[in-house]
Amino acid sequence: MKNVRKVIFATMLIATLGFGAELLSLKANMKQTSALLKQVTQSVNDSTKNAANADNAAKMIELFKTARNQTPGVGSFSEYQSLIDQCIAEFTNLQKAFQNNDNKEALSTIQKLNQIKKEGHDKFN
Numbered sequence: 001m002k003n004v005r006k007v008i009f010a011t012m013l014i015a016t017l018g019f020g021a022e023l024l025s026l027k028a029n030m031k032q033t034s035a036l037l038k039q040v041t042q043s044v045n046d047s048t049k050n051a052a053n054a055d056n057a058a059k060m061i062e063l064f065k066t067a068r069n070q071t072p073g074v075g076s077f078s079e080y081q082s083l084i085d086q087c088i089a090e091f092t093n094l095q096k097a098f099q100n101n102d103n104k105e106a107l108s109t110i111q112k113l114n115q116i117k118k119e120g121h122d123k124f125n
């Protein structure tokens with residue numbers, strides 16, 4: 001009985017602390033990133049959303065750090081990781097752009113991300 005309680009407690013703790021992404025499949029991590037990027041793209045010119053969008057960028061960084069260690073099942077894994085790393089670098093630029101209230105830079109970073117996404121999906125999806 002005590003062990004059951006411990007397991008329940010640990011599961012709740014993990015969920016609360018947000019380690020959930022590590023338990024998700026690559027597909028699920030991609031889907032979550034896509035939903036966040038859509039939200040960010042729709043509000044990229046709304047500077048009242050910059051703080052929220054900097055947080056969204058931080059979430060996408062974490063999702064892609066997890067995706068980096070998940071295998072796409074096809075192609076070269078080092079090439080896969082290198083494209084994922086490019087996305088992480090651009091998500092970091094996106095976070096900084098919002099922190100600096102540079103919405104023009106944020107928009108051009110999103111355009112770069114969409115190009116890397118296309119290349120990644122052409123090769124690995």
Ligand code: HEM
Pocket residue numbers: 026027030031033034037072079080081083084087113114116117119120121124125
């Ligand atoms: C902004 C960047 C990206 C976004 C928003 C994105 C989004 C998505 C979405 C929505 C899916 C489809 C999930 C489904 O089937 O419903 C997907 C799948 C996939 N993506 Fe991405 N992606 C991005 C970048 C990349 C990059 C750079 C790579 C490779 C280096 C990549 C590799 C894959 C793979 C392998 C799948 C198939 C996963 C599976 O079904 O198991 N993605 N992505």
